[in-house]
Amino acid sequence: MKLIKLCSLLLILMLFAVILLSCRTIAGQPQILKASIVPSEIKPGDKVLIEAVVKDRHHIVRKVECTVKEDPRAKIRLNDNGMEPDKKANDGVWCVAVEVPDEAPKGKFNLEITAYRKDGEPVFVRTKSGEIEVLKETLAIEIK
Structure with a gap:
C-alpha cells in the first residue's frame, strides 16, 4: 500500500515538473515586445525610424530585419550596436533610420x-496554443 502511494506521489510530482518546465520554456523564449515606425504618417x-523591442534572455536573436510584405525583395537590417540611431548596444532595442524613396507608391502596406x-x-x-511559428511582428503602414 505504501509503495502504491509513493508511486502515485512520484507520478504527480513528475507531471507537475513537466508542466512547470514547459511553462518556463514558453516564458523564456524570445519575444518582440513592441514594434513601431515614426512618424506614423509617411x-x-x-x-x-523603424524600431523593434526584443526580449531575449538567452541571446538567441542575432539579427532583426524588416521587409515590405507586398514587395519582399529588399530587406532592411535593424541594428542594436549603439550606433546612431540606436542609443545603446545590446539593450534589445533594434532600430534603423531609412528614407522612403521618392518613387514609393501611395497606399497601405x-x-x-x-x-x-x-x-x-x-x-x-x-x-x-502550442503552435510553432516564426518570431515576427507586422506593422500596418500607409504612404500618403
Whole structure:
C-alpha cells in the first residue's frame, strides 16, 4: 500500500515538473515586445525610424530585419550596436533610420519585422496554443 502511494506521489510530482518546465520554456523564449515606425504618417522622401523591442534572455536573436510584405525583395537590417540611431548596444532595442524613396507608391502596406538566429535562420517560438511559428511582428503602414 505504501509503495502504491509513493508511486502515485512520484507520478504527480513528475507531471507537475513537466508542466512547470514547459511553462518556463514558453516564458523564456524570445519575444518582440513592441514594434513601431515614426512618424506614423509617411510620405515619399520622409526619413522614418523603424524600431523593434526584443526580449531575449538567452541571446538567441542575432539579427532583426524588416521587409515590405507586398514587395519582399529588399530587406532592411535593424541594428542594436549603439550606433546612431540606436542609443545603446545590446539593450534589445533594434532600430534603423531609412528614407522612403521618392518613387514609393501611395497606399497601405505591411512592414514585417523578423528575428533571426546566429545561423541566419528565422527564430521559431511556440505560441500559447502550442503552435510553432516564426518570431515576427507586422506593422500596418500607409504612404500618403
